[in-house]
Amino acid sequence: MSTTTEERRADRMIRALFAVAILAAVGFSFIYWYDDDTQLEGAFLGGGLVALAVGLIVWSHRLMPEGPFEEEYPDLRSPARTEAEVLSSLERGGVGRRKMLIGSLGAFGVAVAGGVVSTLRSMGPTPVSLAYSPWTRGLKLVTSDGTAVNASEVPVDSIVSVFPAGFTNSPQAPAVLIRLPPGLNHPLPGRSTWAPQGFICYSKVCSHAGCPVNLYNRTAYELQCPCHQSTFDVLRGARPVFGPAGGPLPQLPLRVEADGTLLADGPLSGPPGPVFWHHS
Amino acid sequence: MPARTIRELNAAIDSRVGTQKFLKNALDHIFPDNWSFMLGELAMYCFLILVLSGIYLTFFFDPSDSEVVYRGSYLPLHGQTMSLAYQSTLHLSLDVRAGLLFRQLHHWSADVFLAAIVAHLCRIFFTGAFRRPREINWLIGVTLLILSIFNGFSGYSLPGDLLSGAGLRIAYSIAESVPVVGNWIATLFVGGQFPSDQLTHRLYIAHVFLVPLLIFGLLGLHLALIWRQKHTQFAGVGRSERRLVGSQLWPTYTARSLGLFAGTAGVLVLLAGLAQINPIWLYGPYKPESMSSNSQPDWYVGWMEGALRLFPGWRLHLFGYTVSEVFWPAVVLPLATFAALYAYPFVERRLTNDLVSHNLLDRPRDRPGRTAFGAGALSFYMVLLIAGAQDTLAHILGTTQPPVMLTLRGMTLAVPPLVALVTWKVCRDLSAAGRLPDTEPPQGPNDAASPPPARYLPARARYETADGAEAPAPASPLRRGGAALLGLSGAFAAGWFTRRSRTARRPNGAPGGGRDVGRDRAASQKRGR
Numbered sequence: 082m083s084t085t086t087e088e089r090r091a092d093r094m095i096r097a098l099f100a101v102a103i104l105a106a107v108g109f110s111f112i113y114w115y116d117d118d119t120q121l122e123g124a125f126l127g128g129g130l131v132a133l134a135v136g137l138i139v140w141s142h143r144l145m146p147e148g149p150f151e152e153e154y155p156d157l158r159s160p161a162r163t164e165a166e167v168l169s170s171l172e173r174g175g176v177g178r179r180k181m182l183i184g185s186l187g188a189f190g191v192a193v194a195g196g197v198v199s200t201l202r203s204m205g206p207t208p209v210s211l212a213y214s215p216w217t218r219g220l221k222l223v224t225s226d227g228t229a230v231n232a233s234e235v236p237v238d239s240i241v242s243v244f245p246a247g248f249t250n251s252p253q254a255p256a257v258l259i260r261l262p263p264g265l266n267h268p269l270p271g272r273s274t275w276a277p278q279g280f281i282c283y284s285k286v287c288s289h290a291g292c293p294v295n296l297y298n299r300t301a302y303e304l305q306c307p308c309h310q311s312t313f314d315v316l317r318g319a320r321p322v323f324g325p326a327g328g329p330l331p332q333l334p335l336r337v338e339a340d341g342t343l344l345a346d347g348p349l350s351g352p353p354g355p356v357f358w359h360h361s
Numbered sequence: 362m363p364a365r366t367i368r369e370l371n372a373a374i375d376s377r378v379g380t381q382k383f384l385k386n387a388l389d390h391i392f393p394d395n396w397s398f399m400l401g402e403l404a405m406y407c408f409l410i411l412v413l414s415g416i417y418l419t420f421f422f423d424p425s426d427s428e429v430v431y432r433g434s435y436l437p438l439h440g441q442t443m444s445l446a447y448q449s450t451l452h453l454s455l456d457v458r459a460g461l462l463f464r465q466l467h468h469w470s471a472d473v474f475l476a477a478i479v480a481h482l483c484r485i486f487f488t489g490a491f492r493r494p495r496e497i498n499w500l501i502g503v504t505l506l507i508l509s510i511f512n513g514f515s516g517y518s519l520p521g522d523l524l525s526g527a528g529l530r531i532a533y534s535i536a537e538s539v540p541v542v543g544n545w546i547a548t549l550f551v552g553g554q555f556p557s558d559q560l561t562h563r564l565y566i567a568h569v570f571l572v573p574l575l576i577f578g579l580l581g582l583h584l585a586l587i588w589r590q591k592h593t594q595f596a597g598v599g600r601s602e603r604r605l606v607g608s609q610l611w612p613t614y615t616a617r618s619l620g621l622f623a624g625t626a627g628v629l630v631l632l633a634g635l636a637q638i639n640p641i642w643l644y645g646p647y648k649p650e651s652m653s654s655n656s657q658p659d660w661y662v663g664w665m666e667g668a669l670r671l672f673p674g675w676r677l678h679l680f681g682y683t684v685s686e687v688f689w690p691a692v693v694l695p696l697a698t699f700a701a702l703y704a705y706p707f708v709e710r711r712l713t714n715d716l717v718s719h720n721l722l723d724r725p726r727d728r729p730g731r732t733a734f735g736a737g738a739l740s741f742y743m744v745l746l747i748a749g750a751q752d753t754l755a756h757i758l759g760t761t762q763p764p765v766m767l768t769l770r771g772m773t774l775a776v777p778p779l780v781a782l783v784t785w786k787v788c789r790d791l792s793a794a795g796r797l798p799d800t801e802p803p804q805g806p807n808d809a810a811s812p813p814p815a816r817y818l819p820a821r822a823r824y825e826t827a828d829g830a831e832a833p834a835p836a837s838p839l840r841r842g843g844a845a846l847l848g849l850s851g852a853f854a855a856g857w858f859t860r861r862s863r864t865a866r867r868p869n870g871a872p873g874g875g876r877d878v879g880r881d882r883a884a885s886q887k888r889g890r
Contacts, residue, residue, distance in 0.1 A: 113458060113459055117458045117459060119459075119461045119462050119465075119634055120634050120635055121634070122459060122462050122634055123462055123630055123631055123632075123633050123634005123635050124631065124634055124635060126462075126630045126634070127626075127627045127628065127629070127630035127631030127632075127633070127634060127635075128627070128631065129627070130623045130624070130626045130627030130630060131623070131624060131627035131628065131631070132627075133620075133623040133627070134620045134621070134622075134623035134624030134627055135620070135624075136620075137616050137617070137619050137620030137623060138616070138617060138620035138621075138624075140616050140620075141612070141613050141614075141616035141617045141620065145612050145613040145616060146608075146609065146612075146613055147608065147613065148606070148607065148608055148609070148613075149599065149606045149607070150389075150391050150606070150607065150608065150609050151391065151599060151604050151605060151606045151607075152389070152390075152391045152591075152604070152605055153603055153604060153605070154590075154591050154602070154603055154604070154605055154720050155589070155590070155591065157494055157589075157590065157718070201549060202549070204549040204550070204552060205548040205549040205550075205551065205552045205553055205557075206548065206553055207548075208544040208545055208547070208548040209548075209554065211537060211544055225648070225650065242650045244650075252530075252554065252555055252556060252649040255649055255650035285650055286649075289534075289669075289674070289686065289687065290530075290531045290534040290535070290669060290687050290691075291530050291531065291533065291534040292527055292530060292531065292652055293527075293649060293650050293651060293652045295650075295651065295652045295653070296654060306652075307652045307653055307654040307655075307656055307752070308527060308531060308652060308656060309666075309669050309670045310670060310751065310752055310762055310766070311674075312762075321674055323762065323763055323766070324670070324674075324762075324766070325669060325670055325671070325672055325673065325674050325686060325690075326674050326686070327673075327674030327675060327676040327685070327686035328674070328676060354534070355534045355537060355538065355685055355687060356538075356676060356683045356685045356686075357537050357538065357543055357544060357683065357685065358539075358540050358541055358543055358544070358682050358683060358684070359544075359682065359683075360682075360683040360685075361681075361683075
């Protein structure tokens with residue numbers, strides 16, 4: 082087959098590459114059976130495939146006809162006569178003239194499609210109000226494993242994720258409890274009693290896109306959502322100070338019992354999470 | 362003469378089916394040679410690898426939201442409550458032989474698949490390959506892009522780890538934000554309130570069956586149309602609107618294409634083995650109250666993520682109803698983007714009044730308007746993509762987030778027109794340089810039979826040799842291989858740099874709280890089983 086020196090050299094080179102590919106593939110099997118090391122498996126199988134690729138491409142360039150070959154682009158538009166024949170075939174039996182029949186067939190199609198689409202209703206229950214929140218007056222604040230939070234266990238400047246007792250699994254429930262140093266809070270009008278002993282609590286569901294507001298900057302007293310960096314001023318009713326959120330985090334009024342138990346002193350100041358069409 | 366078995370097999374099939382005419386036509390089919398024509402093929406091979414690796418993953422993955430307490434081999438997560446989906450992904454990654462290799466291969470392939478599609482889209486756009494008669498294939502291609510993004514996102518959402526759960530929570534919020542019917546859309550999609558026990562199951566059937574089936578069908582149609590209409594080509598010696606010049610399908614093009622397949626698979630397997638991606642065991646299972654900083658989606662959703670981060674918190678209150686600030690960047694922007702993509706060929710046709718068929722491609726410089734528009738639009742989405750990692754960027758730059766965000770906001774407005782203007786000017790100058798009369802050689806005899814359309818003559822002339830009859834020496838295989846490798850590694854590099862880097866680092870501004878699971882736990886990639 083190989084005639085010229087150049088072709089013989091190409092042939093040798095491709096054979097060497099294919100040999101590398103075969104050895105690497107065998108090596109992959111060996112590693113798989115012997116040790117199952119992800120890195121070595123990838124290196125051997127991938128390396129073998131790359132050698133195969135180079136071999137194939139060298140083959141195509143050195144030993145295969147390179148052309149240039151040419152051909153005509155097809156005339157896509159059919160001759161007028163063929164088109165006329167197709168049109169007359171379509172009209173067989175006067176199908177196109179029976180407008181009423183075609184119309185009712187179309188109406189049937191629409192009706193069936195509408196019926197089928199309406200069964201998508203079964204995909205889920207009737208939506209509940211997005212304003213739902215399990216927080217109500219008198220519910221204990223607990224951690225994710227259900228243990229009650231006690232005021233004596235929360236030092237100043239610390240932050241705890243809290244839930245209403247009995248609702249630790251509700252996605253609308255998570256809230257953050259922060260203990261502020263005394264005298265820093267600037268309560269909004271009507272919320273002066275909501276943060277006793279520096280304990281302040283906001284919904285943890287971001288008012289932007291619903292991620293948990295999980296980062297707390299304790300020097301600036303700001304909560305930040307790690308998803309889109311909406312940042313809320315803890316000292317001023319969690320109003321947004323940076324990022325894409327268009328509204329504050331709802332606040333939970335708190336009460337501290339004599340034994341240090343923390344309770345919700347009412348519902349959240351608004352619906353938790355992102356706003357929606359029926360949001361008031 | 363081929364071997365006897367081949368001859369006999371060929372005769373046996375032909376005498377029953379009658380294949381020779383088709384085969385002769387197919388084997389002689391001609392494809393033009395240009396590295397940029399391989400980008401679509403690269404995407405196709407990524408899809409093939411996705412299907413193959415994905416089938417392997419289905420043997421081990423359990424698409425269930427049922428809760429279990431983990432008692433497997435990965436000690437840092439012992440005793441944690443998690444979904445079966447997450448548990449089976451842990452098992453697949455850490456206990457199944459070669460499981461991690463296939464999972465990472467699948468993830469890398471998805472990232473490179475989308476990168477190849479976008480590169481292919483750019484090639485088609487900037488060379489005007491979408492013009493008549495190929496508008497249908499443009500529409501199919503845009504649909505394939507949308508389906509692929511959706512399937513990428515649904516796959517990313519399956520394992521039930523912290524990041525995928527948060528991604529779904531955001532998707533749910535986006536659905537909620539649609540005016541009037543948002544709550545209905547979100548509820549029906551999820552099958553109740555988020556997180557429902559049906560969501561992973563639904564995503565799974567969409568991810569492994571519905572969407573791949575659609576992609577498969579549309580891909581077939583895409584290829585059939587290329588076959589029927591034949592591939593476009595750049596102008597050159599002997600090439601015209603009527604005559605296509607290139608390599609034959611058999612054997613040259615077949616070997617080259619198989620080489621591309623092997624090369625794609627090879628690089629992806631190397632990445633799968635050597636470059637860690639989406640180490641879900643470090644993220645921990647999804648919990649509605651947990652999230653870590655530096656969290657980002659896969660790169661192809663990054664532009665939407667960036668839009669969500671940059672768009673100001675404008676809430677619209679209308680007659681007692683509210684439109685969320687999420688609606689504009691996350692619903693309107695993607696819809697407008699894809700609507701613009703679908704409409705582009707028809708808008709351009711209207712604007713340029715270009716009604717004839719084209720088989721010769723434009724050089725981008727010869728169409729300054731289109732090229733400037735495309736470059737400007739691309740730069741807009743690039744800024745958004747960068748903004749999708751603005752917290753990480755601020756961290757890298759050692760600054761706080763506000764200046765980074767404000768700069769990026771400004772850039773979304775300032776960069777696109779600037780890029781468009783510069784592109785337009787550069788194109789005009791390059792194109793004018795190619796049109797100087799003294800650089801225009803005489804017409805080659807090859808073109809005498811079929812004169813090209815007059816408006817593209819100056820641009821074509823530069824490619825032709827003085828004596829026209831002789832083909833230019835083909836670029837050396839080394840150079841071509843180099844160019845192909847460069848293109849391929851460029852695509853991979855794009856994937857590499859935009860790869861999710863969310864091994865938890867110290868968040869900005871030294872935040873305290875956070876109950877993230879497994880964030881600070883040392884874990885290494887599968888060793889010492």
